[in-house]
Amino acid sequence: MKHLRRSILHLLLPLGLLTGTTAAQQPVAADLSRQPEVGPVRPYVPPVSVQDQLPNGLRLLVVTDHRFPLVSLRLALHAGNAMVAPDDAGLAGAVASLLTAGTAARTALQIAQEADRYGGAITANAGPDYLTVSTSGLSNRLSPMFQLLAQVVLRPTFPEEEVQLHRQNGLQELLAERAQPGFLAGVQFNKLLYGNNPYAVTAPTEASIARESRAALQQFHDRTFLPNNDAVLVVVGDVRVSEVKDLAQRYFGDPWKFGQPPQAPFPAPPMPTTRRVFIVDRPGSAQSTILLGTPGLTRDAPDYFALLVANEVLGGSFNSRLVADLREQRGYAYGIGSADRPQLKLGAWLVSTEVRTAVTSEALKEILSQLDRWRDGPITATELEQAKNYLAGSFVRQLETQAQVADQFLTTALYHLPPDYLQTYVQRIQAVTAAEAREAAARHIDPAHAVVVIVGDARQIEMGLVNLQPGSILTLFNDKGEQVGMFPPSGVGKR
Amino acid sequence: MRLTPLALVVVSALAAGAQTVPAAPLIPYTQFTLPNGLRVILSEDHAVPVVTESLLFDVGGRQEHAGRSGFAHLFEHLMFEGSEHAPKGVFDHLVEGYGGTDNASTHEDYTFYFETAPSNALPLLTWLDADRVAHLDVTPTNLKNQIAVVEEEKRLRVDNEPYGPLEYVAIGEQSFSNWQNAHPVIGTFADLDAATLPDVQAFFNAYYAPRNAILAVVGDLDPARTRVLLTRYFGQIPNRGAIVPVDTREPPHTIEKHVTLHDAHAHLPALALTWPGPPRDNPDFYALTMLGELLFDGESSRLYQALVKTNKVALNVDGGLGFPDADYTDYRAPGLFSGLVMYKNGVPAVEGTTSTEDLVEQLIFREIHVIVANGVPDDELDRVRTRMRANWIRNEQTTLDRAQLLALSALLNGDPGAANTELNKFLQVTSADIARAAARYLTHAQATVIVDLPGTAMPTGTQEPQ
Numbered sequence: 001m002k003h004l005r006r007s008i009l010h011l012l013l014p015l016g017l018l019t020g021t022t023a024a025q026q027p028v029a030a031d032l033s034r035q036p037e038v039g040p041v042r043p044y045v046p047p048v049s050v051q052d053q054l055p056n057g058l059r060l061l062v063v064t065d066h067r068f069p070l071v072s073l074r075l076a077l078h079a080g081n082a083m084v085a086p087d088d089a090g091l092a093g094a095v096a097s098l099l100t101a102g103t104a105a106r107t108a109l110q111i112a113q114e115a116d117r118y119g120g121a122i123t124a125n126a127g128p129d130y131l132t133v134s135t136s137g138l139s140n141r142l143s144p145m146f147q148l149l150a151q152v153v154l155r156p157t158f159p160e161e162e163v164q165l166h167r168q169n170g171l172q173e174l175l176a177e178r179a180q181p182g183f184l185a186g187v188q189f190n191k192l193l194y195g196n197n198p199y200a201v202t203a204p205t206e207a208s209i210a211r212e213s214r215a216a217l218q219q220f221h222d223r224t225f226l227p228n229n230d231a232v233l234v235v236v237g238d239v240r241v242s243e244v245k246d247l248a249q250r251y252f253g254d255p256w257k258f259g260q261p262p263q264a265p266f267p268a269p270p271m272p273t274t275r276r277v278f279i280v281d282r283p284g285s286a287q288s289t290i291l292l293g294t295p296g297l298t299r300d301a302p303d304y305f306a307l308l309v310a311n312e313v314l315g316g317s318f319n320s321r322l323v324a325d326l327r328e329q330r331g332y333a334y335g336i337g338s339a340d341r342p343q344l345k346l347g348a349w350l351v352s353t354e355v356r357t358a359v360t361s362e363a364l365k366e367i368l369s370q371l372d373r374w375r376d377g378p379i380t381a382t383e384l385e386q387a388k389n390y391l392a393g394s395f396v397r398q399l400e401t402q403a404q405v406a407d408q409f410l411t412t413a414l415y416h417l418p419p420d421y422l423q424t425y426v427q428r429i430q431a432v433t434a435a436e437a438r439e440a441a442a443r444h445i446d447p448a449h450a451v452v453v454i455v456g457d458a459r460q461i462e463m464g465l466v467n468l469q470p471g472s473i474l475t476l477f478n479d480k481g482e483q484v485g486m487f488p489p490s491g492v493g494k495r
Numbered sequence: 496m497r498l499t500p501l502a503l504v505v506v507s508a509l510a511a512g513a514q515t516v517p518a519a520p521l522i523p524y525t526q527f528t529l530p531n532g533l534r535v536i537l538s539e540d541h542a543v544p545v546v547t548e549s550l551l552f553d554v555g556g557r558q559e560h561a562g563r564s565g566f567a568h569l570f571e572h573l574m575f576e577g578s579e580h581a582p583k584g585v586f587d588h589l590v591e592g593y594g595g596t597d598n599a600s601t602h603e604d605y606t607f608y609f610e611t612a613p614s615n616a617l618p619l620l621t622w623l624d625a626d627r628v629a630h631l632d633v634t635p636t637n638l639k640n641q642i643a644v645v646e647e648e649k650r651l652r653v654d655n656e657p658y659g660p661l662e663y664v665a666i667g668e669q670s671f672s673n674w675q676n677a678h679p680v681i682g683t684f685a686d687l688d689a690a691t692l693p694d695v696q697a698f699f700n701a702y703y704a705p706r707n708a709i710l711a712v713v714g715d716l717d718p719a720r721t722r723v724l725l726t727r728y729f730g731q732i733p734n735r736g737a738i739v740p741v742d743t744r745e746p747p748h749t750i751e752k753h754v755t756l757h758d759a760h761a762h763l764p765a766l767a768l769t770w771p772g773p774p775r776d777n778p779d780f781y782a783l784t785m786l787g788e789l790l791f792d793g794e795s796s797r798l799y800q801a802l803v804k805t806n807k808v809a810l811n812v813d814g815g816l817g818f819p820d821a822d823y824t825d826y827r828a829p830g831l832f833s834g835l836v837m838y839k840n841g842v843p844a845v846e847g848t849t850s851t852e853d854l855v856e857q858l859i860f861r862e863i864h865v866i867v868a869n870g871v872p873d874d875e876l877d878r879v880r881t882r883m884r885a886n887w888i889r890n891e892q893t894t895l896d897r898a899q900l901l902a903l904s905a906l907l908n909g910d911p912g913a914a915n916t917e918l919n920k921f922l923q924v925t926s927a928d929i930a931r932a933a934a935r936y937l938t939h940a941q942a943t944v945i946v947d948l949p950g951t952a953m954p955t956g957t958q959e960p961q
Contacts, residue, residue, distance in 0.1 A: 027723045029731035032626050033580050036618040038593065042544035042715065067542055068520060068888050100794075108804070112795035116878035119885025121793055138885050169803075169810055172763060172839050176810065179657040179762040284759055284951070286655040287647070319591040324584070331643025334651050354651050386592040393594020393613055396545055401892040 044396050046422040049234075049409050050241050054253040057228030061409050062244045063236040065402055071237030072136040072406040073145060075153055075252075076414055078231075079131040079224035082198035082343075083264045087211065088220075090204025092126035094166060094212050095220050099124050099133065101162035103151040108162060114148050117141070122148060128199055129344040130414055131224075136403060139238035143247060150251035153225065158217045170209045177203070178479040181289040181354070181455040184280045188477060189291045189453045192278060193348060195270040205480075227252065229261040232413040236406040266345060269295065272449045277364075277465055280477045281458040281484065288360040288456030292367060293350030294445055296340040299415045306440035307340060307349075309432040312387035314338050314374045314441075315351060319386060321370055326353065332363045344415065349445055357457055361464030364452065371447040379434045387437075392426045462487040518922065519888045521915050522897050525718055526905070529730045532706030536901045536911045537721055538713040540894065546714035547894035548620040549609040550628070551902040553709075554702035555602045556680035558741050562689065565682015568601035569645050569690055570698050574608065575599070576637040578623075579630035583637055586623055593619060601680055603820055604743075604827050605906060611895050614715035618724060624710075625728035628703060633695050642687050649681045657761035661947045662819050662835070669754050670769040670831055670943045675743045680820075700736030705729065707738060711902040711911075714894035745771065745829045752943045761949040763810070763840055766855050769833040769943045770936050772816055775826060775907055780816070782932035783832055784823040785924045787815025789871065789879045790862065791834060797862045802836060806858060808851065809838040823921075824890075825903050832936060834859060840949075852946045860939070867934045870926035880922050887918045 030036070049061040084091045100122055101108045115122045118137030125132055133153055137145050177183040187203045194200035233252060235244045297304050308316075315322035315338030326332045336353035351371075355363040379387075398404050399422075412421045454461065458476055466472055466487060474487040524538040559566045575597075577583035590597045595612025610620045653659040664679045671677035710729065712721060748771050758765075773779040790798050791814040802809035813819075814834030817826035838855050848854040871879075890896050897914075904913035 027727045027730075030622070030625070030727040032622070032629060032728070032731075035580075035589075036622050038619050039615045041594070041613050041615050044544050068892060070885065070888055109795060109800065112793060113878060116793065116795055116882050119881045136885075136889075138881070138888075165804075165807060168807070169839075172810055175762045175840070176657070176837065179760050181655065286650045317587075317591050318597075319584075319587045327644055328584070328640065331640045332647070334644055334647040354647070354655070356647060356650060382592075386588070389594040390591045393591075394596070396543060396594075396613065397596065397611060400543060400545070400894070401889070403889075 046399060046425070047405055048423070051419070052245060054227065054249060056253060056256055056258045057226075057231070058248075058252055058256065059232045059413060060245070060248050061232065061234045061413055062239070062241050063234075063405055063409060064239060064241060065236060065405065066238050068402065069139045069238050070136060070402055071139040071142055071145065071235065071239055072134070072402045073149055074132055074134050074232075074234040074406050074410045075149060076130045076132040076232050076410055077225060078129065078229045078261065079220070080127050080129040081202060082128050083224060083262065084198075084201070084220070086201050087208060088216065089201045089208040090170070091208070091212065091216060091220055092131055093204070094170070095217050096124035096126045096131050096133075098158050098162060098166055098217060099152045099156045101166070102157045102159040103155045104157060105151055105155070111148065111152065114144065118145050120145070122152060124152075128202070130230075132410070142239060142243065146247040146251045150255070154256055156221065158214045158221075160214055163212065163214045163217065167209055167212050170204060170212070171206060174204060174206070174209065181282060181285065181287070184282065184479055185289045185291045185352075185453050185455045188278060188280050188481060189293060189350070189451060190348075191481065192276070192451045192453065193269065193293060193295065196267045197269040197346070198264055198266065199269075199343060199346060223262050226259045226261055227256045228258040230414070232410060234406050234410045234413065236402045236409065269346065272451065275448055275450050275452065275469070276475075277452040277454065277469070277472065278475050278477065279458045279462060279465070279487070280453065280455040280479065282455050282479065283457055283459075285357065285455065285457045287354045287356055288363075288454050288461055289352075289354045290360070290364060290367070290452070290454050291350055291352050292364070292447070292450050292452045293348050294447075294450050296347030296349030297342060297444060298345065298347050299342045299417060303436065303440040303443070304342070305428045306432050306436040307444060308391060309384070309387050309429065310374070310379065310437035310441040311338055311340060311349070312391055313379050313383045313437070314370065316387070317390050319390070321374065322351065322367070325370060326355070326363060326366060330366065332356070332359050332366070342415075357460050360454065360456060360461040361468045364454070364465065365468055368447055371445070375438070375442045375445065375447075379437055381434065384434045384437065388429050388432065391429045395425055395429075458487070518884060518918050520891060522891060522901065524901055524911055524914075526911055527722065529705065529726060531730065531732060531734055532704075533729050533732075534709045534905060535722075535725055535729075536709065536711040536905060537716065537718045538711070538897055538901060539716055539718055540713065540897075541715050544614045544715045545611060545894055546614040546617050546620075546712065546716055547609055547611045547898045548617065548624060549607065549711045549895070549898040549902055550624055551608075551709040551711070551906060552606045552702060553604075553707050553906060554606055555604040556678065557604050557675045557743050558702065559678070561674060562686060563694060564678045564686040565645065565649075565680070566686070566690060566694065566698065567606060568680055568682065569641060569687060570695065571599050571601045571606050571608075572641040572645055573633050573638065573695060574627055574631065576641060577632050577634070578627040579632050580626050581623055582632070586627070589619055589623060590616075595620070602825065603676070603680060605825070607899065607902070609895055609898060611893075617712070617716060617721070621724055621728045625732065628705070628708070628729070629732045631699055631703070633692060635692060638690065638692060638695065642690060645682075645687055646684060649684070653681055655760065657758060658765055658837075658947060659760075660758060661756060661765060661767060661945065665754070665756055665945055665947070666767050666769060666819060666831070666833060669752065669945055670771075670833075671829065672746050672748075673743060675741055676745060676829055697736070701738050704734040704736075704738075705732050706734050709902045709905050711898040711905075713898040713901065743829060748941045748943070751939045753946075754944070755946045755948060757950055758947045759951045761947060763837055764852065764949060765835060765837045765947040766852050767833060767835045767945040767947070768856065768859055769831045769945075770938070770941045772826070772828065772830045772832045772936065773932070774828040778928060779932040779935065780826070781920050781924050782928040783816045783936060784921060785876075785879055785883070786866070786929050786933055787818070787823075787832065788883060789875065789929075791815050792882065795878070798834065798836075798859060801858050801862055802838070802855065806854075808842045808854060808858070809836045812836050824900070825907070827907055856944055863933055863937045867930050870930045873926075876926055883921050884918065
């Protein structure tokens, strides 16, 4: 009966879908005790872009991909959080949110409905360096997508009622975010790592939200939304290059005038002389969220790829040393990892994890000991090969969807990477030697000067953390980022 | 067969007049069943030299028994902890070492495993998967280790996370009556701690047998050679113990239920509203899916407009058929149609309401009543259809997307071909279908309302009836 049912299923298949499966062969069973041979990797050629620059300075990248009847658009410019004065923290994010809240031609609801009609949504996001507006939809609606994107980028009106609602909701959202340990850890970490540097400020405050106004938004928009302010338009999908070029000129060339791009001051971040441990008190926390980090590398650093490979060995994948130790050996954490966060002018490198409260200091001790072994000890040939293969494989997997392709090309353009960056990425990874990887780790990542931020129940973890580094003093913050004490409380507790 | 150039399905959108719309690219596939009952689906696509091998087992939290909540998920972790010929560490070491990635997820009623890797590594993936299904080898140390890891996962997602206890525990516990459906997939610490090696063996024997699995391999492969490869490795695996049938039937829900919880970590209140949903093989399944999209999806949605913009009472809304555990792609009855609203502190109740939460609930029911009474205007339904179609195509882009879609179609529709035909059924839903389904399912009598208040007025997770 089984055989019969199976053949009926075959008959029910549309004929065009059959790919020559033959009647039941019974091949000999494989020997499970032997790992099978693996052939060579099939070559992979990353997609290429057609590049152009409009007379007003806007750069255009087009990647054609006809596999799916979709198209993804990204427009980014140098208007990220680091372009904002500390008092106005969150202003770039507010502009990003409210670009889609109204234009001369459409209300917020009409903008959302227009995006529905091409099968997508239009959203904007402010990162540390750049503000990016993204949309995607069915490729036969390319023209309306361009029109809507141009309206929100060039002609937002920031309606008073929408600004007011954004301010009101912003206060509540801030409250909601402060309930999240990851948010508390990130905000405090950036403040402490970057000091007076613009990368220090990554979240608004009650005071900065109160300063949000239609005039401030409009002024930031006027100042930064210039085609020659490092602006890039990326279009990926089932499109013709000539059509995209025409639409780009029509919507972003003729109507968009260039101007004087703003410069933001970039004071050097603090140079710590010791490792400092900070606690953000979250009473009743079921876990401690640990962020340990140092300044990191930018993408154009000569040993960026060497650090990438070294980082992979330490904490870049499931097979890494940190996961093997803290998760698979000790059961302290569900997840742990390390990564370089490469910003435009100065990166950050960090280890992050969440561990149960009772093992907080043991976990930090183990992370530090792994860091020492990583910097001082060898990377084995197997580890090196694994790390490089994993990075090469991940690279291919990060170019599967149109949205991923758009993001990769946007990154190469915004960070001014060489035109052959994607084509040579795998070669650059494969060229790294074990010595270079270790050297990069030892040169750039110094745990003795790291910033450590732990979000957790202070009363339960402070003693263990002080004992880890005898003589050290912990600084305690509340969820608003205000300093609320020291531990030991005397502040000079040498023991 | 290559996926490019694309074949397009053409359907007629009934309510939009006689206009024809191309729906989505077809996913080519072949299927066969091995003598041991393992269902196999192959789909060839050489766009990138990548392949996904996935294994779906027809078992999830609902098959657990009292005293062992969380076990299906714990078992999923153990599947990566070593088999007879690939001891602990080897699985990730090889998959990642050849440039791939792997993961798994445990759901109410299925468990999904996958590896995505450069296509030359397929024999290795096949060997690793076959060895763990044939000869899983769990030691006491590895069991203890993964209990600790899963407990950290529970702390991370549930105990330490605002709204975690609401989403992962309370919605199921309050909305279902039958323990099989009501208990959380993540389990309890006591039940996780109680798991033993004999439990592991019994679960493995019953549910991780070839006849209870669907193997889908998608990407840069040769179907004929892959069929031989899979047959050689998986064909030799015998079925072991018998599957113990589990009764997941739910009694009818006939009285609106109200529950209030206190959430130690949340700073803003939230409200969840759930209703029992239809069987999947039912016109109302398609209608309620479309209704979920138009109520909750995006800034143009009815409830975003009503709660966030017009009445300014909420910060965000989310929901739909299957929410929060599933969506229309993996919905399986008994399931829920649910909404979740995070609303603001200090918004006063307005005339005709008793509290802010009552206002939120009334606004949700008001939108439902409008749809029941008036149906959905053509232009609104057209927008929802267009978005549904574009999202469907977006979700076909990766080899993993397609493996998951084919395997779920085989599990839930009994036919991987549903991956190519289901979209049309969503696009054919009419205004009258939506109004009828809303009237039948989204009633006061069948509703469960859970209010999640910030603070620790009572210990986390306990409830007081209203």
